[in-house]
Amino acid sequence: MKKILFIEDESTLQKAFGDILTQGGYKVISALDGETGLRLAKSEKPDLILLDLVLPKIHGFEVLKKLKQDPETEEIPVIILTNLERMEDVEKAIELGAKTYLVKTRYKIEEIMEKVKKILSE
């Protein structure tokens, strides 16, 4: 079973999307802040990371940077899932090594699920 680490501080989203990922046959590990997210990325070695940007303790960009600097985690694909949609944010995330960048309000939950499936099958 593929493991997905979901780093998101909104517990509502954790629940709703987490339930769907579980039903889709994935093992979901959730983190409500950046620090926990980083720690779980190292210890759990997930197959994919869904990362929000505005997070308590450590900002999403910082999390992404650290993930990509660490040889243990640099290979894990990261999908940025956020509500920030300034071009500079998108560019920065891609530059830092994110696989893709999705603005939450612009996508249906099914569409995000499709992206997750696609990236995990690569």
Add this chain to the structure above:
Amino acid sequence: MLKKITAQLNILGQCKRYGVSIWQCPQFLFVVMGVFIILVSIISYLIGARYIINPETVVLIVLIITTILFAISFIITRSFERLAEASQMKSEFINIISHQLRSPLTNIKWTFEVMASEEFKVSAEKQEEYFVNVKENIARMVELIDDLLIVSKIEQGDFSIAKREISLEDLIKDLVERYKVFAEASRIKLNFYSQENLPKVLADPSLLKIVTENLIDNAIRYTKGGGIVELKLIKEKDKVLFAIKDSGVGIPQKEQKYIFQKFFRAENILKERTRGSGLGLYVCKSILHKLGGQIWFKSKLGKGTTFYFRLPIK
């Protein structure tokens, strides 16, 4: 065309639109500089004609004039910088707001999508949980929009103040009564003490309610793991002093000077919870300022914070 020209000439109107004082408005400062140059040219001509035999005096006068002109241009440059900063802040403001409104909106949207989807099965038990979440998120949006409306009113100066004599004691008593359950839910005890024969204050009750609600809400919210919140009313000469003391997380020393700024949130609370608009204390300060009062605080990190405000009796 003519309308455009007159609009351009209406410098004071333009400065007002920028929302800065006239001494910080570039257009106005340019006019000041222009008038100054014309006046100085005339005076120099008159003085020059008289003291032509005394070159040192002429040099000295020119030097003084140049210095003054230099100072004015410096002020003008600064005023341009300020305008640029203000516009930067405005776009930053919009960015923060849209993000804060979007988060609950996404929560609602996604929750409904999950519930409506044929593909995913949601149990009745889960459904109830989802509805509670939606309700919470709607409340969050309403709260933020209310705060924003107050801020926008404050900034546009479009603020009707209906001052009348009110009893702070009654107002706080009602508030304490209303917040009791919420406080208890967070293991917090509210203690209220009021000096006897407290005079009434002259203020707008609905505005004062916003201030006191914000302060009590903060005190409860930032006292982690239970404790006591003390509220006090004391008479001081021609004023009434209100104090609210919590045993909460406190405000870090180096961040204390920013605490009343719009959208500012201290680092220690940001680490714990990302919610909250950062508008509450800004609103409190603006309202008290309009009511002729003052607000300040004392705080120690990890020990707690006391907020005070003072209002005139008459």
